[in-house]
Amino acid sequence: MTPPREAPAFRPLSASQIEAIPALKRVPADRRWAMRVVAAVLPFRVNPYVVEQLIDWDRVPDDPIFRLTFPQPEMLDPDDFRRMDALLRRGAPPEAVRQAARSIRHRLNPHPGGQLELNVPTLHDQRVAGMQHKYRETVLYFPASGQTCHAYCTYCFRWAQFVGDRELRFASTRPGTLFRYVAEHPEVTSVLITGGDPMVMKAEKLEEIAEGLLEIEHVQSIRIGTKALAYWPYRFTSAPDADRLLHLFERVRARGRHLALMSHYSHPRELEPRVAREALRRVQDAGAVVRCQAPLIRYVNDDADAWAELWNQQVRLGAVPYYLFVERDTGPRDYFAVPLARALRIYQSAIRRVGGLARTVRGPSMSATPGKILVSGTAELAGERVFVLEFLQARDPEWVGRPFFARFDPGARWIDELRPAFGEDGFFFEKALAPARREP
Numbered sequence: 001m002t003p004p005r006e007a008p009a010f011r012p013l014s015a016s017q018i019e020a021i022p023a024l025k026r027v028p029a030d031r032r033w034a035m036r037v038v039a040a041v042l043p044f045r046v047n048p049y050v051v052e053q054l055i056d057w058d059r060v061p062d063d064p065i066f067r068l069t070f071p072q073p074e075m076l077d078p079d080d081f082r083r084m085d086a087l088l089r090r091g092a093p094p095e096a097v098r099q100a101a102r103s104i105r106h107r108l109n110p111h112p113g114g115q116l117e118l119n120v121p122t123l124h125d126q127r128v129a130g131m132q133h134k135y136r137e138t139v140l141y142f143p144a145s146g147q148t149c150h151a152y153c154t155y156c157f158r159w160a161q162f163v164g165d166r167e168l169r170f171a172s173t174r175p176g177t178l179f180r181y182v183a184e185h186p187e188v189t190s191v192l193i194t195g196g197d198p199m200v201m202k203a204e205k206l207e208e209i210a211e212g213l214l215e216i217e218h219v220q221s222i223r224i225g226t227k228a229l230a231y232w233p234y235r236f237t238s239a240p241d242a243d244r245l246l247h248l249f250e251r252v253r254a255r256g257r258h259l260a261l262m263s264h265y266s267h268p269r270e271l272e273p274r275v276a277r278e279a280l281r282r283v284q285d286a287g288a289v290v291r292c293q294a295p296l297i298r299y300v301n302d303d304a305d306a307w308a309e310l311w312n313q314q315v316r317l318g319a320v321p322y323y324l325f326v327e328r329d330t331g332p333r334d335y336f337a338v339p340l341a342r343a344l345r346i347y348q349s350a351i352r353r354v355g356g357l358a359r360t361v362r363g364p365s366m367s368a369t370p371g372k373i374l375v376s377g378t379a380e381l382a383g384e385r386v387f388v389l390e391f392l393q394a395r396d397p398e399w400v401g402r403p404f405f406a407r408f409d410p411g412a413r414w415i416d417e418l419r420p421a422f423g424e425d426g427f428f429f430e431k432a433l434a435p436a437r438r439e440p
């Protein structure tokens with residue numbers, strides 16, 4: 001390991017500091033104002049690393065990392081934008097602004113995929129907060145202190161976690177319930193600690209979680225969902241507890257378990273800075289497998305060249321391309337969504353130009369209520385143009401790997417906008433799902 005260098009302190013910047021970011025002086029004043037309007041509704045946070053090392057200010061506003069992190073005026077519906085703009089212009093009281101923001105948020109489908117009702121597990125008949133158990137082998141754990149990120153993505157599907165609305169949140173304060181639940185469920189072989197970004201937590205807290213899981217014999221892998229390698233690589237190089245964190249990774253490996261960093265990389269630029277590569281190397285040297293995933297987002301990475309470059313760089317640096325997701329049906333998706341047909345063209349065009357080691361990436365995949373649905377291609381069948389779909393993960397494991405078909409629709413962006421092919425009335429999984437939706 002290289003010796004730690006001087007650590008820049010982590011100081012996130014929020015909406016009230018937009019005017020204080022020197023680089024932003026180059027953005028016209030009306031656009032800066034619009035950012036504040038949008039940031040009154042949707043979460044906004046950047047940090048000096050993103051501003052100084054990732055964004056190419058000569059390309060703003062079209063720069064992909066700028067679009068990835070700074071609020072864009074079109075992210076709100078025009079009526080909502082006007083309403084919030086008017087309130088802020090006339091200096092309305094904070095309570096009025098908060099109330100307007102809340103009502104706009106509630107119309108943006110804050111918890112897609114029935115997450116609040118459908119996937120919450122129970123332990124001895126009690127619902128347990130801060131966990132989801134949707135796919136047999138894997139439990140998701142949301143530690144309360146890991147529910148922020150080093151910067152926020154404008155398209156974030158977990159955005160509801162970052163705004164003050166208490167009823168939109170789900171997080172767990174103590175890992176004891178997690179340990180008990182997993183210990184009682186031998187089918188659970190993988191625990192995915194997620195957020196937010198658990199890498200905002202102190203190494204000490206992560207140790208407590210990992211140590212507890214290591215006591216459970218049937219846990220084969222511990223995964224950590226994170227964007228810290230892209231947004232704050234100093235977490236792994238020079239943060240005060242960086243070495244302690246890497247030792248934790250080593251210990252998990254020494255105890256014979258797989259440790260995976262499920263890393264969110266949106267654009268090849270995130271792999272360019274020296275410190276980003278050093279961080280990636282250090283976590284790999286500590287024995288973590290870095291698997292990479294991100295959604296396909298209009299204005300950020302809706303471009304086959306960017307994906308091919310991203311996957312090639314990841315392979316070169318020893319990481320494993322894993323998933324390409326479709327933007328979820330939540331928040332500002334009308335602005336960021338790419339139709340499935342176009343997402344498929346981009347994925348195919350990119351995958352055809354990379355080598356076999358990069359073809360481990362699967363997509364475009366929708367994390368929808370019934371499961372992770374892969375759009376595997378289009379075909380002409382019985383005189384009808386169709387999408388060929390399959391489950392990569394499903395609420396019922398029997399659904400996996402069984403092709404099914406939807407009528408081709410060039411504009412559809414999500415499973416609920418697709419109709420079954422061949423005149424059928426519903427997709428095969430819909431009947432099975434109907435009772436689940438009625439559960440309390």
Ligand SMILES: *Cc1c(COP(=O)(O)O)cnc(C)c1O
Nearest residue numbers: 132134135138140192367372393
């Ligand atoms: C994606 C996802 C997982 C992990 O799925 P893998 O295919 O094992 O990576 C687990 N739970 C939920 C709810 C998910 O969306």
Ligand code: SF4
Nearest residue numbers: 149152153156196227
């Ligand atoms: S890193 Fe993930 S959780 Fe954090 S803002 Fe981005 S998409 Fe949301």
